[in-house]
Amino acid sequence: MKKKIFIETYGCQMNVYDSELVKTILAEKEYLLVPEESMANIVMLNTCTVRENADRKVLNRVHQIKNSRHQKETILVGILGCMATNFKTKLLEDPKLKIDFIAGPDSYKQLPQLIENAWEHGDKSFDVTLSEFETYSDITPTRKDGINAWLAIMRGCNNFCTFCVVPYTRGRERSRDPYNIVQEIKHLVSEGFSQVTLLGQNVNSYQYDGIDFTDLMRMISDIDGVKRIRYTSPHPKDFPEKLLQLMSEKPAICKQLHMPLQAGNSRVLDKMNRTYTKEEFLALIDLTRHYMPTANISTDIIVGFPTETDQEFEDTIDVIKKVEFDSAFIFKYSERPNTRAAKKFPDDVSEEVKTKRIMRLNDIQNEISLRKKNTQIGQTQTVLVEALYTKRSTDDIQTRNDANQIVILPKVDPPFDINIGDYINVKITGATRNSLKAMFISV
Ligand code: SAH
Ligand code: SF4
Ligand code: F3S
Numbered sequence: 128m129k130k131k132i133f134i135e136t137y138g139c140q141m142n143v144y145d146s147e148l149v150k151t152i153l154a155e156k157e158y159l160l161v162p163e164e165s166m167a168n169i170v171m172l173n174t175c176t177v178r179e180n181a182d183r184k185v186l187n188r189v190h191q192i193k194n195s196r197h198q199k200e201t202i203l204v205g206i207l208g209c210m211a212t213n214f215k216t217k218l219l220e221d222p223k224l225k226i227d228f229i230a231g232p233d234s235y236k237q238l239p240q241l242i243e244n245a246w247e248h249g250d251k252s253f254d255v256t257l258s259e260f261e262t263y264s265d266i267t268p269t270r271k272d273g274i275n276a277w278l279a280i281m282r283g284c285n286n287f288c289t290f291c292v293v294p295y296t297r298g299r300e301r302s303r304d305p306y307n308i309v310q311e312i313k314h315l316v317s318e319g320f321s322q323v324t325l326l327g328q329n330v331n332s333y334q335y336d337g338i339d340f341t342d343l344m345r346m347i348s349d350i351d352g353v354k355r356i357r358y359t360s361p362h363p364k365d366f367p368e369k370l371l372q373l374m375s376e377k378p379a380i381c382k383q384l385h386m387p388l389q390a391g392n393s394r395v396l397d398k399m400n401r402t403y404t405k406e407e408f409l410a411l412i413d414l415t416r417h418y419m420p421t422a423n424i425s426t427d428i429i430v431g432f433p434t435e436t437d438q439e440f441e442d443t444i445d446v447i448k449k450v451e452f453d454s455a456f457i458f459k460y461s462e463r464p465n466t467r468a469a470k471k472f473p474d475d476v477s478e479e480v481k482t483k484r485i486m487r488l489n490d491i492q493n494e495i496s497l498r499k500k501n502t503q504i505g506q507t508q509t510v511l512v513e514a515l516y517t518k519r520s521t522d523d524i525q526t527r528n529d530a531n532q533i534v535i536l537p538k539v540d541p542p543f544d545i546n547i548g549d550y551i552n553v554k555i556t557g558a559t560r561n562s563l564k565a566m567f568i569s570v
């Protein structure tokens with residue numbers, strides 16, 4: 128009997144990518160991948176542990192799976208990803224959870240063995256070793272998208288921002304061979320992908336035998352057939368001027384950047400170990416806009432980091448008003464086990480204050496985001512067709528612009544020959560919080 132496998136993915140894009148790697152690893156061993164949890168006898172949750180609510184979501188889900196299924200049939204539940212390395216065997220030892228195996232982000236090649244041990248012998252098996260070398264460069268993920276190819280160019284993080292658990296769950300930085308990356312992208316182009324998004328926990332710290340992130344971006348932008356290049360997530364400390372200049376010069380590199388601010392106050396930034404001040408961050412934004420005046424810039428912000436005062440929080444507001452980010456992901460500080468902040472700084476900003484701060488920031492940012500979207504009305508843009516319908520309507524087409532924003536347009540009458548993956552020209556006619564509206568101009 129083939130073992131039927133289902134993988135459910137939580138957390139960031141790296142986990143989505145890793146789940147595709149796991150599918151390739153298991154497909155080779157003749158496991159059957161099934162489309163629904165209820166059809167599987169081995170369920171794996173590829174987990175995130177970046178904030179406490181991420182953990183809670185997964186633990187609730189484990190209970191739900193076990194309670195709904197376990198009495199009648201054999202079912203194994205495995206935990207992959209960042210919770211595996213963060214909690215290690217504690218997960219297996221919890222009698223209420225009844226987890227059967229765990230594998231950390233660098234142990235996926237061991238999965239067939241781990242599953243076998245659990246299945247054949249009932250062993251609680253685990254491998255949460257972090258590697259200094261594993262980049263999975265020999266494994267091609269099972270990509271299903273067909274338009275955008277995600278591609279991990281580096282893994283791990285050496286930055287140790289004091290609030291963040293990622294360096295502990297993902298281990299040290301290591302980069303993949305650039306020639307191997309270029310080969311894979313050429314192959315992807317031959318399969319019809321025209322957009323590639325480079326991934327890494329700290330993507331612009333890429334470094335391989337003297338080749339840095341700017342060099343790699345240049346190599347990729349010179350590949351025939353690659354029309355759009357994006358990357359995520361970068362760190363503000365690794366934005367040399369030559370990278371911004373290259374981005375401005377190469378049409379294939381999208382004029383879109385994620386610049387995680389985290390906090391606007393320099394004392395708080397220092398306590399976070401972000402290695403830049405408020406002024407340095409603002410100067411980086413100015414330099415970015417010097418090279419790319421219309422660049423779409425998004426950010427991440429944490430409110431209520433230990434000891435952050437009301438006055439210091441005003442600096443975060445000051446920065447978001449000055450920069451006018453196109454969008455922002457705003458989080459309440461969540462204390463994570465093992466991090467430097469958890470060891471050194473008590474979580475002393477109350478839940479009530481965190482809530483007040485996040486609501487205030489969201490209000491200000493939502494207003495800015497919508498205002499900036501509105502300024503695009505009337506512009507002609509080239510968009511990439513992603514779907515011939517939207518979540519809401521079969522009469523609309525979903526596309527994406529260079530700035531990574533969703534652009535919705537009605538199907539024209541009479542219908543023309545348009546396909547997923549096509550680039551078309553549209554005129555922006557409206558804006559909402561989540562998307563832009565447009566009308567078709569030409570192919
Ligand atoms: N590698 C990415 C970050 C991954 S975590 C990067 O450096 O940008 C994504 C975001 O989660 C971070 O940018 C931060 O804003 C948020 N985050 C991380 N740890 C957190 C914590 N302990 N509490 C609240 N938010 C956190
Ligand atoms: Fe976490 Fe900082 Fe590394 Fe990003 S750069 S993954 S926030 S430690
Ligand atoms: Fe979460 Fe791990 Fe990604 S903690 S954000 S899944 S790197």
